Amino acid sequence: MCGRYTLLADELEILNEFGIEQAIDSYQPSYNIAPGQNVLAIIHDGNEKRAGYLRWGLVPSWANDEKIGYKMINARSETAHEKPSFKKLMAQKRCLIVADSFYEWKRDGKEKQPKRIQVSDRKLFAFAGLWDKWKQEDKELFTCTILTKEANHFMQDIHHRMPIILPENQEDEWIASGKQHPNEIHQFLQTVEAEKLNAYNVSSYVNTAKNNDDACIAPLAE
Template structure:
């Protein structure tokens, strides 16, 4: 799964890395401890160009009666997303990049759970494969998203049995291209994704509390 991550890059680095034409990103901010329910930086393709902005993490499907469903939908299993009613249409038309530079996972041990910060070895900034939707009810409007996950690769298996899908740099644009509207095709696309090399180190349980959001969240344990 993916339940916490970081985004510490500056705004200019994001604009350059993802080849965005916009001059700035409204409400841009960095975070050492991004948690479900918070607004997260995402990139979509509007049919003409890529656009970066903020979505709330925790998918609220357009058909949902209650927005609280979002807290149960922070992740979506890539193996079945093309078939599930909650995600099938989104796999066809509402795919996004969710921008990050590391994520946290908790490894079980004899003392409980040890949080680890996990990064790509060769890239400081990357994107999770995500889905998004627009929800409206009683005059309220929400734009929300979910992170797609897969079975853990050999590196991650020692930490957790699942992991977020991190798109290779050369696959990011293809994931959000609006011309592809076949859920099965996008399922096959994700199935063939190979994750770049990762590394990990232990961090303090300080990160367990979502309100903690400073350098101590990512400081290596001595």
């Protein structure tokens, strides 16, 4: 799964890395991005790539209650192309969710040790995400979810699931405009090769979402 992550890069780094021409409105880095918060995402609007904010926790367009979003921070890539909540989004509402590390908790007996996980050979990367627009009366929300898969060899020791991190050369293909069949997108995700990762222990300080400073990423003394 993916339940917390970081984005510490400055705005110019992000614009350059992802080929975005327009400035990011109200950009703020964060040491502890949590579900329910607004997260930086990139879509292709048919003409160009655009970066902006979506609320983390998918509220499908047909949902009666926006609170469903708290249960939909992740979507299983193995079945997303078949599920009513995600099927149409797989076809035409895909996004990149920008990050530079994520946290996962490794169970050790009764305790859970938080770890910060990074891609070894690049600073910035993107999770494969899906987004949707929800509107009810005068309220409108744009929300997203992060696709996950079975843990690779590196992650298996930490957790049985992991977010899908797109290789740099497949990011634009993921958000390419135009409708595609959900089964084609499912097959595309099967071709995504695992990025090389590294991890280190951090303090349980990160467990509290309101904690958002460099203490979240400080390596834990051995």
